[in-house]
Amino acid sequence: MTEELSSEQRQQLEQWLGPERFSTGRSHLELHMHDISPHSGVLPAAVLWPESTEEVAKILAWSYGQEIAVTPWGAGTSTEGNPLPTVGGLVMDMTRMNRILTVRPEDLQVDVQPGVFRKELNARLSSEGLFFPVDPGADATIGGMIANNASGVQTVKYGATKDYVQRLTVVLPDGRIIRTGCRARKSSSGYDLTRLFVGSEGTLGVVTEATVRLAGVPDCHLAVTVTFPTLEAASETVALMIGSGMDPAALELLTEEIIHLMNEEKGLGLAEQPSLFCEFHGASEAMLQETVALARELCEDCGALDFRYGIDPQQRADLWRARHEAWETIHRAHPGTRTLIVDAAVPIGSYPEMVVFARQLVREHGVAGYVFGHAGDGNLHVVLAGDPEDDVEWDKLEDINRRVVERAIELDGTCTGEHGVGIGKRRFMRLEHGDSYDVMAQIKQLLDPKGLMNPGKIFL
């Protein structure tokens, strides 16, 4: 594998792309060495910005022949070093392939290029009464979300990115262009290649176009906050609500520590108790009132201290913004630190045990750690803040991360519910997947025999 470019190689790329879309400038290179994780990439040899499927195919066919590594890049909002170059070579920044190609309201679908940002897409769709409901918080690109199989607060009702991708145009590592899937809502036509590429983190090729499903913007939504005397009571309510068929559109667990930080920063005035933030979507106000009455009964049976709903749109927006910005809030509260984010997920019945276990670990280690998560999916986050240069402190954070992940895997869960493997979770893959990790490696070897696509990710 070539890590540096020869002058001939540089000239070739510059000739194809022009100086606007090919750079070896230090600032461009450095900008593509960091996502929001504590991991660092190495300096790539160059960054380039393709503008079409054909151009991506030409570059990959050429770089495959030249044995140059290629690392695709979206918004850089990933949390496990997923798009960081690890061996030099090229960073392929997809953000100039940012066109919304065809909105198909009659099919509840849209065709997009991978560099379209999520919020921009939803802004465009709102006039159609439609939205792309996968919400990882960050303003990721659709391509990045596909690469990581992103999900978030609304996944409990609407599903993860995998549930929305109908069709992909993919350029394989050797430059072949394939189109996977179809636009029908369901199909049993051969192997599901679309699903193989979703979540493959750019290690099997580059997505250059996607057709994604959309949902109708709900006519009504209702936010609910519920406080509980204990974390156990709050987390046990989650499993019951999921089993009840109430179909919450969000079901988030927050511990008193993170609510305290949010209050401090945003003056939300929330009770600093273990809490659930829920949201319900429906076709009418009356239907939502019905649902909320059922939810209230369930929460009160579980010992809820306070059940609030019907908050006004501004409060609702503030609440969700605060939840979305939890990570930034923690950062601001611990200036100068980096964060390690635990992203384990477990079967819903094991969620209470997992949450209590994680908070206990944080307390025992005496570090800055905040437990919260997409409870309705059994997805647990612990944001651990510390100084990577302080070995003693950072080892404690790593130890918490490792022990939570190992416990999650013992409980038949996963090391990553939504952030992907990237660099940070590779060491847990064998433990989680056993011999099927070898089959993943066989597939990687099949499609990328030279190991050039996003090297150093998923596989150790």
Next chain:
Amino acid sequence: MTEELSSEQRQQLEQWLGPERFSTGRSHLELHMHDISPHSGVLPAAVLWPESTEEVAKILAWSYGQEIAVTPWGAGTSTEGNPLPTVGGLVMDMTRMNRILTVRPEDLQVDVQPGVFRKELNARLSSEGLFFPVDPGADATIGGMIANNASGVQTVKYGATKDYVQRLTVVLPDGRIIRTGCRARKSSSGYDLTRLFVGSEGTLGVVTEATVRLAGVPDCHLAVTVTFPTLEAASETVALMIGSGMDPAALELLTEEIIHLMNEEKGLGLAEQPSLFCEFHGASEAMLQETVALARELCEDCGALDFRYGIDPQQRADLWRARHEAWETIHRAHPGTRTLIVDAAVPIGSYPEMVVFARQLVREHGVAGYVFGHAGDGNLHVVLAGDPEDDVEWDKLEDINRRVVERAIELDGTCTGEHGVGIGKRRFMRLEHGDSYDVMAQIKQLLDPKGLMNPGKIFL
């Protein structure tokens, strides 16, 4: 590849399995030559009934070494010849691996062996208030449903089999045992091998255990029948209802011809008009009444002649039984024929065009053909009845099938919405998938280099 067994090979298998679970008896062999499709398999050399993952692994490792083809078998309810032996060798009948291993109500999951029948599973789950909501009509095995990515009337709300499979134990063609996926509701941990095996029709290995998700049995359900003056009006209503967020649990389109047959056979007394059969599920009667009021308004705006709901449980059961038995009803109305079932699916906005196109073709060809389908998914069935020995007639049926599929693919749809490729749809795969069909073949070659697992399926 060996098609017949040597006497040593026969003795080896008989020694391992005993005479109860290994047969070369003509009646056993012949029973495994036909599913409900017009395709015929060839006589296998033997049928065997394994009872454990380890036994499947031992047999596959051995048969791989001996180069003997192996065709897995479930309930035999498939419609494209999916489990029929095409080259002799062994049929591996999974119906003795029929244990419900662990019901996990707290996680809304169950662990099953592949030979468990769908109806038996739901009978067992009903005491927990849970069900496995994928309903292909036939009483398939869970293993067969996984192999074909089965779906059906409730898929419009609940999803297809792919949406329910959390974890699989798979024996690969060379006898390796792997476990894919996890039991958390979501994961971004590497390549989604689970999804690769779902819908692979036993061509990549044998599923020997599965953890599937469950849904809560809805507290209330409400069936609705709506008649329309024209097929166009009925099918256009479908797309609007899907876009509306009403979330029907079933949305079936029936033409007057099939309703006529159902009335004749079952005395249902339904109006013989283009119709929608819908069902709504909810947590309370009041919520359903709300939904139905919205649905009525929409249907009436689309020109509905008659909108009936609140029918009693017996009528509701009769209605759905009649719908489920449509295929058998057609068979009985055309004794001595075989049926060719069109299973195309298209984006929902193209459904009206597709339905009208298919019925027009049937009329032009002057054959016995019935148009209906899982309209909410854009899935169109045309059941064509005829005599495969009558070349002129059968060619007409094949021509209709081909032209509907080609049109569906032009509309970015699929040749098979739910029945799988099997033998019958292989000839459309290149047209539908283009160069990505080669990637499927590469994956087949990777995991089954000798081509021994369910040969003659998916690939030509």
